[in-house]
Amino acid sequence: MKKTLKVLVCITVILLVTASAIYSYVFREQSINTKLIPNEFTYCGKKIGGKNPEYTKIVAWLKSNNNEWSASFITFEPKQVYWHSAFSVNVLESAVVVSYKTDYGYPQYIKLINHDFDLLCG
Secondary structure: OHHHHHHHHHHHHHHHHHHHHHHHHHOOOEOOOHHHOOOEEEEOOEEEEOOOHHHHHHHHHHHHOOOOEEEOOOOOOOOEEEEEOOEEEEEOOOEEEEEEOEOOEOOEEEEEOOOOOOOOOO
16 A cells, blocks of 8 residues: 555656656747748738838837746737738737747747737727
């Protein structure tokens, strides 16, 4: 009986350590790849790019806030979306969600942050 209990405790500890390691790896802070930002987005139903103030604002913000993102596996309701088929930015009330095409699919990252982006098209 004691031997069985020791084995069960050992297995439980191994499972907890493994689960903690996987969780820490998956939800570690990450950087987004700003080199993949496209030359234009669809925003509020129109194409923006180049020197458009809305485009330059979101690109500058992404480049200056490219660290401390977390992987996200939750689907968020679209609020204010800067969309491109290979890169999208969903601006939420107190977070920004980024998803872009990689060789492994479309990973999604979230950053909980206060920002000054409009949440309604003007």
